Amino acid sequence: MSVHSQVKRVTTHTLREMKQKGEKIAMLTSYDFSMARIVDEAGVDVILVGDSASNVMAGHETTLPITLDQMIYHASSVVRAVKRALVVVDLPFGAYQGNSKEALTSSIRIMKESGAHAVKLEGGIEIKESVERILSAGIPVMGHLGLTPQSIYKFGTYTVRAKEDEEAGHLMHDAKILDEIGCFGIVLEKIPAHLTEKVSKSIDVPTIGIGAGAGADGQVLVVHDLLGITNEFNPRFLRRYANLYDDIKGAVAHYVSDVRSKDFPNESEQY
Incomplete structure (x- = not known):
């Protein structure tokens, strides 16, 4: 990117500075060119190419079926x-x-083939080795704790996580590990608001909440x-x-009706 460029890129460093200044981080998902352009121009700080593409783009019930190749295509x-x-x-x-080793290979493929800026992994201490290995290659890593949708069959439900003291303690421990080994941020999904606040205050890197209350350093939603x-x-x-x-359905129904009634195209809409 040229030094004369008007737009200042958001970096992992920018996010850390935002946390230090108490500025909230806005994050949203996108999976295709047209939507990402709108989301970026609207001022969103972080765009997550989420494995939620499995649900909203491909119609799967869970995030599990989406492949690395498909993620690279979306990214x-x-x-x-x-x-x-x-x-x-x-x-x-x-x-x-x-x-x-596979974690590193997958991350390198994403970075090389898509040109993205970072990867996100679900889990705490159990993925420590993978995170360290990816970071050792110079690839920024974002963590994800709380409700981890890839573990849906282990938990059996999408209910709120870490309501009990023991699980909350584990989550706090995991967040500190991810912070210490060098993750640049951590998504906290569907955990009690008071725990989000506690975690956010106890680590240096930004937390991004989804269904985790206002105490996170930023928020993320699925754009759809x-x-x-x-x-x-x-x-x-x-x-x-x-x-x-409803808006899109109404517009399409209007188009169908105009075609059937021979109203579209009219004389000014043809050559």
Whole structure:
């Protein structure tokens, strides 16, 4: 990027500075060029190419089926659109669990083939070795604790995590480990608000909450949920800022009706 460029890139360093100044970080998902361009131009700080693409783009019930190749495809599309935001890509299920060598190989592929800026992994102490190995290659890593959707079959439910003292203690311990080994940020998903606040104050790196209350250093939502493109998902933590499901459906129905009634195209819409 040229030194004369108007847009100042958000970096991992920017996020740490924002936390120190008490400025909240806005993070949103994107999975394709057109949406990412809008999200970036609207001023979002971090764009997550989430494995939630498995749900919202591909229609799977869980995040588990999406492959590394598919994540790289989505990430590449997003990177081509983005001028300002930091682009973080989820390592999909099976691309890092239990094998730090594979974790590094997967991360290198994401960075080289998509041009993204960082990767995100779910888990705490059990992925410590993988995180360290990825960091040793100079690849920034974001952690993810609390509800970890890739472990859905282990937990059996998408309910709030860490409500009990023991699990809360483990989460706090994991957050400190991820901070100490060098993660640049940690997503906290569906945990009690008081725990989020406690974790955020006890570590140096920014926390990004989803369904984790206002005590996090930033917030993340799935863009399709925020825009009301998905209309069957209504958790307590979701605020809808638009109702595009109905808007888009209405526009398409209008188009169908205009074609059938021979109203479209009219004389001024042809050559």
